[in-house]
Every structure is written in C-alpha cells, then in structure tokens.
Amino acid sequence: MTKKNIAVKIDHVSKSFKLPTESSNSLRTTLVNRLKGIKGYTEQHVLKDISFEVEEGDFFGIVGRNGSGKSTLLKIISQIYMPEKGQVLVNGKLVSFIELGVGFNPELTGKENVYLNGAMLGFSVEEIDTMYDDIVDFAELSDFMNQKLKNYSSGMQVRLAFSVAIKAQGDVLVLDEVLAVGDEAFQRKCNDYFMERRKSGKTTILVTHDMGAVQKYCNKALMIKDGEVIANGEPSAVAAKYRAANFEVTDHHKASGDDSNVTYLPGTNAEVPRVEINLLTKDVLSRDDVLKFEIIYETVVDMPTGFGFSIIDLTSGGQFSIIDDGAVQQNIFTPWSNKKGIVKKVYELPLRAFNNRDFMIVGSVFTGTDMIGDFKQIGYIFTDRGPRFFVRNEDGVSGPLLVEKGQFLD
Amino acid sequence: MKFFDKKNKILLNELIKTDFKLRYQGSAIGYLWSILKPVLLFLVLYVVFVRFLRFGAGVPHFAVALLLGMTVWNFFSEVTNMGMISIVSRGDLMRKISFSKPIIIFSVTANALINFGINLIVVLAFALVNGVRFTPKILFLPFLTVELILLSVGIAFLLATLFVKYRDLGPVWEVFLQAFMYATPIIYPVTMLFTNGVGVTWYARILMLNPMAQIIQDLRYTLIDPVNITTWQIVPMSVAWVPYILSPIIFMFGLTVFNKQSDKFAEII
Numbered sequence: 053m054t055k056k057n058i059a060v061k062i063d064h065v066s067k068s069f070k071l072p073t074e075s076s077n078s079l080r081t082t083l084v085n086r087l088k089g090i091k092g093y094t095e096q097h098v099l100k101d102i103s104f105e106v107e108e109g110d111f112f113g114i115v116g117r118n119g120s121g122k123s124t125l126l127k128i129i130s131q132i133y134m135p136e137k138g139q140v141l142v143n144g145k146l147v148s149f150i151e152l153g154v155g156f157n158p159e160l161t162g163k164e165n166v167y168l169n170g171a172m173l174g175f176s177v178e179e180i181d182t183m184y185d186d187i188v189d190f191a192e193l194s195d196f197m198n199q200k201l202k203n204y205s206s207g208m209q210v211r212l213a214f215s216v217a218i219k220a221q222g223d224v225l226v227l228d229e230v231l232a233v234g235d236e237a238f239q240r241k242c243n244d245y246f247m248e249r250r251k252s253g254k255t256t257i258l259v260t261h262d263m264g265a266v267q268k269y270c271n272k273a274l275m276i277k278d279g280e281v282i283a284n285g286e287p288s289a290v291a292a293k294y295r296a297a298n299f300e301v302t303d304h305h306k307a308s309g310d311d312s313n314v315t316y317l318p319g320t321n322a323e324v325p326r327v328e329i330n331l332l333t334k335d336v337l338s339r340d341d342v343l344k345f346e347i348i349y350e351t352v353v354d355m356p357t358g359f360g361f362s363i364i365d366l367t368s369g370g371q372f373s374i375i376d377d378g379a380v381q382q383n384i385f386t387p388w389s390n391k392k393g394i395v396k397k398v399y400e401l402p403l404r405a406f407n408n409r410d411f412m413i414v415g416s417v418f419t420g421t422d423m424i425g426d427f428k429q430i431g432y433i434f435t436d437r438g439p440r441f442f443v444r445n446e447d448g449v450s451g452p453l454l455v456e457k458g459q460f461l462d
Numbered sequence: 463m464k465f466f467d468k469k470n471k472i473l474l475n476e477l478i479k480t481d482f483k484l485r486y487q488g489s490a491i492g493y494l495w496s497i498l499k500p501v502l503l504f505l506v507l508y509v510v511f512v513r514f515l516r517f518g519a520g521v522p523h524f525a526v527a528l529l530l531g532m533t534v535w536n537f538f539s540e541v542t543n544m545g546m547i548s549i550v551s552r553g554d555l556m557r558k559i560s561f562s563k564p565i566i567i568f569s570v571t572a573n574a575l576i577n578f579g580i581n582l583i584v585v586l587a588f589a590l591v592n593g594v595r596f597t598p599k600i601l602f603l604p605f606l607t608v609e610l611i612l613l614s615v616g617i618a619f620l621l622a623t624l625f626v627k628y629r630d631l632g633p634v635w636e637v638f639l640q641a642f643m644y645a646t647p648i649i650y651p652v653t654m655l656f657t658n659g660v661g662v663t664w665y666a667r668i669l670m671l672n673p674m675a676q677i678i679q680d681l682r683y684t685l686i687d688p689v690n691i692t693t694w695q696i697v698p699m700s701v702a703w704v705p706y707i708l709s710p711i712i713f714m715f716g717l718t719v720f721n722k723q724s725d726k727f728a729e730i731i
Contacts, residue, residue, distance in 0.1 A: 069729065082628070127728070131560035134725040150558045159484050171476035172559050174469040 058143060059224050059255040060106040060129060065138035067099040067124055098124045100279040101138070106224075106272075108143070109253040111246075113270035113287055115260065115294050121279040122259050123228065126150060129257065130226055144223025144255075147173050149214065158202035162193060162212060165201050169216045183219055190241070191215035211238055218245060224255045263291040267369055288369035292435040317437065319416075324431030326350035329361065329413050332398065335441045339455070343401040343441060347378075349417045349431060350394045356387035357395065357430070361415030365453055370412065370435065374453065375401070378415065385420035385427035406443045407451040414438040470562045477569035482576065500581045504529050504588065511649055518651040520659075522689055526589045527682045531648035533585055534678050537578040538614045539639055544570045545618025546625045546635060553731035563724040564717065567622060571615050578607075589686060599684040606684070610677050613709040619716030623723045626730050646675045652691045662696045670697060676705035 070093040098121045106112045116122040127133040128140055130148035156165050166187060170180040188194045191211045201209060218225065246269045249256055260266060266273050266287050273290035275283040275297075283293045296318065320327050332344040347359050358379020364370045377399070379388055389395045414434055420427025486495045508525050511517045518524030548570045549556070549563070556563070589596075625631045647669070653659045655666035669675055670693045682690035694702040 080630070127557075132557065132728045148559065157480060157484070159487055160480065164480070164483075168476050168480055171473045172555070172561060174472070174561075176468070176472050 057108040058105050058141070059108045059110065060143070060146075060257065061139075061141040062102055062104050062125075062129065063139045063141065065099055065102045065125075065128060065135040065140060066097070067121075067128060067133065067136050068095050068097040070094070071096050098279050099128070099135075099276075102276070102279070102281055103138075104274055104281060104284055106255060106257060108255055110255055110272055111250045111270045112255070112257045113260065113266040113273035113290070114257065114276065115263070115266060115273060115290060116276040117297065120276050122276055123150075125276065126226060126228055126257075126259050142224060145174065146224045146226060147217055147220045147222030148226035149217035150226070150228045156201055156209065156213060159200060161200055162197040162204065165212070166197075166216055169213070170220065173216075173220050173222070175220060179221070183221060187212075187215045187219045190219055190245075192238070207235065214242070218242075218249075224257065225249075226257045226259075228259045229261065263294055267291050267371060288371070292370060296434050296436045319432040319434060319437070321431065323353060324349060324351055324417050326394070327417055327431045327433055329415060329433055329439055331439050331441060333441075335439070336444050337403055337441060338443065339404055339406065339445045341403055343403055344398065345413060345439065346396060346398045347415065348394065348396045351392050351417070351430075354390065354392050355419050356385075356390050356421070357417055357419050358386060358388040359395070359397070359415055359417055361399075361413055363401075364412050364414060364435075366410040366412055366440070368409075368453070374411075379418055380427060383425050384422065385418055386422070387420075403443055405454050405456055407453060407455055408442075408444055408447075409453060410440060410442050412438045412440045470565050473561060474565050474569055474572070477565065478572045478576075481569065481573045485573075496577065496580050497584065500533070500584050504532075504584065507532060507649075517649060517654075521651045521653070522687050523589070523592050523594050524651065526585065526592050526594055526686050527651075527690060528649060529585045529588060530681060530685065531646075531678045533578065533581040534610060534681060535643060535646070535648055535674070536581065537574050537610065538674060539643075540574040540577065541571050541611075541614035542618050542621055542635065542639070544574065545615070546621035546631065548618075549622045549626055549727055550629075550731060553727075556728045556731060563727060564619075564720065567615060567618050567720070570618070571611065574614075575611070586685075594686050596685070602680070602684040606677055606681050609673070609706065609709045612713040613673050613677070616709070616711075616713035616716035619713075619720040623716075623720050626723070626727055642672075642674070645669055646672060646678065648678060652679065667697050671701065671705055673705040673708050 102125065114122050114125065124133065126148070127150065128135050129142070130146065130150060131140065131142070132148075132150075157168065160168065163184075166184065167177060167180055170183075171177075175183070188197055191208075191214075193208060193212055196204065196208065204212070217227070246256075250269055250271070256269075258265070258270065270287045272285065273283075273287040274281060275290045275294055277297060282297075283290045316322075316325065317327075326349055328346075328348040330346050330348070332346055333341065337343060347361065349357070349359060351357050360376070360378035360380040362373030363375040364373050379386055388397065412435060415432065415438075416429040417431035418427045419430050486492050489495060491498070507528060511528055512525045518527070521527065545567050548566050552566055621631060621635060647655070652666065652670070655669065656662055670679070670691075676693040679690055679692045683692045693705060
C-alpha cells in the first residue's frame with residue numbers, strides 16, 4: 053500500500069487559557085490589580101501535548117465529553133486559536149464550519165450572504181459563481197435567495213450556512229456538532245452527502261457527541277479527555293471507550309457520598325458492590341461447543357433485583373446485541389431476587405448457529421417493578437470489562453454472523 | 463505585503479462592498495445621502511462659523527479652508543473611532559473563522575476613504591464656486607492623503623488592539639478626540655494663536671508640530687491659498703520634519719503591535 057499524504061498534522065500541541073478570576077476588562081481593575089500584585093487569573097490547561105495525523109481522504113471523528121477540549125482543538129486546527137506549543141500543519145484549503153451562520157449579515161439577501169460567506173472562506177466571486185447553484189439546491193432555498201436574511205427562519209439560515217460550508221470546494225472540511233441541523237428531510241440529505249463524501253477521497257474532520265455518526269461515517273476516530281488523547285484509531289473502539297467514560301462519570305456521582313477509601317470497579321458502587329460475569333468454558337470455542345458462563349452480583353439493600361445481559365458481535369463493531377436475555381424481557385422486569393445478598397446464575401448457549409467471530413458479554417443489574425418499562429440500571433459490566441469469547445470453526449472463514457442460510461426457489 | 467494576497471483581497475473587497483451597501487440601507491434616497499449629508503453639514507458650519515461667529519474674517523476663502531479642515535478631521539475621527547471598535551464588533555466572526563485580521567481595519571479605512579473622497583469633491587466644487595484658483599500644487603494632494611491615511615490607520619491599529627482588552631478606551635478616546643480637535647487649527651485660523659495675529663508664539667509652534675495640524679495646513683496651503691500658514695513656515699527646519707516622519711512611524715508601530723497581538727484576539731474577545 054502506498055503511503056497516503058498527510059492532510060492535517062497536529063504535532064505536540066498544547067494550549068492553556070488564562071481565566072480571569074476578576075474581570076479586568078477595564079483599565080482601573082487592571083491597574084489596581086497590578087499594584088496589589090494580584091495576577092488576576094488562573095491558568096487552565098485545555099490541551100496537553102496532543103499529536104495526531106489525519107491522512108488525505110480520511111473521515112476523521114473527534115469525540116469527547118463537554119469541556120474535554122475538543123472545541124479548542126478544532127479552533128486550533130482551523131487556525132482561529134494559535135497553539136502555545138507545538139505545530140499545526142494543514143495541506144490544502146481548509147473550510148471550517150464551527151458554529152452556525154458564520155458572518156451572516158441579516159440585512160443582506162441570501163445571495164449576497166453566500167458571496168460574503170464565501171469570501172470569508174477564501175473563495176473568489178468567480179469560484180462562488182461556479183458553486184452557487186449547488187449551494188442553493190442543497191439548501192433548497194432557490195425561491196428565497198433574493199430575500200433579506202432577516203426574513204429567513206432560523207432553520208433556513210442554518211441550512212444555508214451549512215450548504216455553503218459543505219459545498220464550498222475546500223480540501224479539508226472541519227465540522228462541529230452539525231448533525232442536528234434542519235428537519236428530517238434535510239438530515240437525510242446530509243447523511244447521503246456524508247456517505248458520498250466518505251467515498252470521494254476528500255478529507256473531513258467531524259466533532260460530535262453522536263457515536264452513531266462516528267461509527268457510521270468515520271474511518272478513524274480520536275477521543276480526548278481532559279485535554280489528552282486517550283483513544284485513537286478504530287471508530288468502534290473509540291466509541292466504546294467514549295460510552296464507558298460516560299458511565300464512569302455517573303459512578304463517581306453515585307459514589308461521591310460514600311466512604312472515599314473504598315474503590316469500586318466500573319459499574320459497581322456501594323449499593324451493588326459486586327457485578328461479575330465469568331466464563332465457565334474456555335474463551336476460544338467452536339460450533340460444536342456450548343458456551344457457559346455465570347452471573348454473580350451482590351446487593352446490600354433488600355429490593356427486587358435482576359440481571360439482564362447482551363451478547364454483542366465485536367467483529368461488526370459491537371454496536372448491536374445479537375442476544376438479549378435475563379431479567380428484562382419485552383420491556384418487562386421480572387426480579388431474580390427480592391433480598392439483599394449474593395445472586396448467582398449460570399447460563400448456557402449452544403454455538404451451532406455462529407460463524408467465526410469475536411463476541412463479548414455485557415450486562416446490567418436492574419431494579420424495578422412489574423410495570424412495563426419501570427426498571428433502572430443500578431450496576432453494570434460494560435465493554436471495558438465484559439468477558440470476550442471467540443468462535444473459531446475448522447472451516448476458518450469469518451463469514452456473516454449466522455451459519456443459517458435460506459434457499460433459492462426454482 | 464502578505465496582507466494583499468489573493469484571499470485577503472477578495473475578503474477586503476466583499477467587506478467594503480457590504481459596508482457600503484448597508485450604510486444607507488432602508489433610506490428613501492439611498493446613496494444620494496453620501497453627497498447630501500456633507501453638503502448640508504457644510505452649510506451648517508458655514509452659517510455658524512463664517513456668518514455668525516465671523517471666524518477667519520481676514521483669511522481669504524476661510525469658508526473653504528474650514529470645510530476642508532473638517533473633511534480631513536472627519537476622516538481621521540471616523541477611521542480611529544470605527545477602527546477601534548471594529549475588532550470587537552466583529553468578534554463573532556473572529557471566533558469562528560481564521561482570516562487576516564488587519565483586513566478589518568483596512569475595510570473600515572476604505573469606507574472612510576470613500577466618504578473622504580465624496581466630501582473632498584464637494585469641498586473642491588465649493589472652492590471653485592468660491593473663486594479659488596487651483597495651481598499645480600494640487601499635485602501634493604495624493605501625498606498628503608497618504609500621510610493622513612498612514613497616521614489614522616496607525617492609530618486605529620493601536621486603539622483596536624488596546625480596545626480588545628480595555629473597553630474603557632471608548633469614552634477616553636471620544637474625549638481625547640474632542641480635545642485634539644480644538645488643539646488643531648480647524649475651526650479657527652492659525653493666526654488666532656499669534657500675538658496680535660502676527661507674532662509667532664511658542665504654543666503656536668508646538669501645536670503645529672502635531673501631524674494633523676501639519677496635514678490640514680499643508681492641504682490648505684496647496685489646495686486653497688498660500689496664505690495659509692504651514693508648519694515649516696513657523697517652525698525651524700531642524701524640527702519641521704518631525705510631523706512628516708511621525709505618520710509612517712506610527713503606522714509601522716501600530717501595525718507591528720497589532721500583528722503581534724492579533725493571534726490572541728479570538729481568545730480574548
């Protein structure tokens with residue numbers, strides 16, 4: 053394989069902001085603070101030594117929780133902020149769409165705004181002339197282009213801005229949280245566009261919370277947390293990590309009121325100190341084997357509890373469970389126990405139906421009532437510590453998930 | 463200069479067009495206002511200062527000189543005032559898009575220059591009506607205009623940079639401009655600073671060292687009548703060059719400071 057060209061290279065980038073502790077937007081406070089020897093700010097390190105590369109043609113996802121530094125990173129890529137340390141290298145023309153309606157002027161018509169916006173992105177009048185019809189078509193606003201922007205609905209404005217950004221013929225497109233733009237029809241259109249762009253060989257960088265989008269469009273992804281890269285690579289792996297990180301936060305929240313010297317595994321807490329799934333067979337199995345595993349959890353309060361688990365197919369990205377079983381069936385919760393203490397069950401699954409693939413077992417401890425949908429998760433095992441097993445048959449093909457096939461009728 | 467690569471030129475063009483388009487948007491006679499406004503303002507000045515207060519009664523064509531002075535001053539005050547707030551008022555843009563920041567100041571200047579041009583045409587027309595005879599000295603006009611632009615833009619760069627951090631500058635500059643205007647011989651003839659209208663005083667010399675006074679008096683001298691007293695006529699040659707050299711120095715200094723700080727604008731605004 054030939055080495056691809058680098059489109060964007062982020063090389064050991066660090067960035068910190070001085071957050072004023074007292075507002076010094078006036079001369080007086082600045083002078084007074086200087087005299088008193090007060091620095092007047094605290095330093096916040098938003099990005100810490102970040103490095104990664106985006107190759108030409110990549111659809112690159114950047115994920116992270118709120119405040120993780122991803123928007124700052126995006127602004128550094130777009131050269132709106134200058135990195136404190138390190139370097140940013142961009143090959144080709146970069147078009148960034150960070151927030152909606154960049155530089156739109158309500159007093160100008162839609163058409164004039166397209167040209168103004170285009171100029172801000174660095175396109176000449178002639179260049180925009182050639183893109184203009186495309187932009188208007190995509191935004192579905194051809195009847196309104198001679199109206200002033202102030203007469204547009206907010207949805208129309210957003211559609212126009214988005215269309216300018218994606219139809220502008222840049223080499224690298226940078227998008228921030230834009231997938232919730234417009235109505236359903238427009239979203240579908242955007243979806244089609246992204247799928248197409250993915251194939252087109254143009255570079256795209258997408259920042260989002262939507263893991264579905266990351267797994268759907270991106271061929272590479274990066275997760276940052278507290279200003280550091282904590283995962284970089286396969287979108288599905290990064291998405292799994294992101295979900296796990298989101299769960300961790302709810303844990304801290306739950307455990308915060310309790311003894312701080314007790315540490316709990318992810319998914320466990322003071323109420324549910326133990327959640328385990330243990331394979332009772334070896335982890336590489338064949339079609340003739342029966343998978344056997346035990347579920348163990350412990351609760352410290354008397355309440356109805358039960359365990360629901362999913363087996364997920366890692367080979368296809370781990371997004372969908374192929375088997376759901378346990379205490380929750382058809383959205384109805386049936387308790388395994390009403391008392392506190394240790395609950396243990398063993399589960400068996402013959403593997404005849406499966407081709408060669410990698411699987412994982414994940415699950416949650418639930419409590420609830422017999423009303424439909426009335427149950428909640430109180431402990432869990434997620435992809436960070438769910439046990440894996442691998443089906444490896446002699447025929448050696450990975451093939452589709454199921455062995456089962458239909459037949460042609462003559 | 464790197465500011466004028468293709469991308470920046472396009473953006474500058476669009477910004478100027480937009481500002482001009484929006485200036486009289488929604489008014490009944492539109493662009494006509496750009497001519498009508500200075501004509502009406504000049505009429506007011508003329509009536510107040512020349513007819514009622516009788517300033518400059520002994521100076522030939524003082525009415526024309528007054529209007530020319532006001533035109534030059536208006537350009538200076540428009541560039542510095544608008545330039546100062548321009549970065550902050552486009553903060554929205556700065557946080558979302560990367561572009562060459564001096565473009566914003568240049569677009570403000572270009573629009574002020576359009577106004578200046580229109581006003582100047584009105585003044586020159588008025589001068590002709592008033593019986594002023596133009597001489598080949600009028601060829602100095604472009605050079606003096608360049609000096610005026612460099613001075614105004616240089617100060618605008620400095621103000622814009624400071625205003626991003628210190629919003630107190632708004633009222634401070636407004637007051638300063640007012641004081642500066644009266645310190646410049648615009649609405650009164652320079653001779654008013656002389657003892658009995660003939661003896662050159664030390665404060666007249668100092669006031670004439672400010673570049674605005676020098677520019678305005680040089681323009682009056684070259685365009686209207688050699689009777690208008692210039693800096694180099696009353697200040698010894700050993701210091702008379704100072705105001706001329708000050709404009710490019712202020713411009714380069716302003717630009718340097720601005721460029722050094724402009725990387726941080728997006729974060730501070």
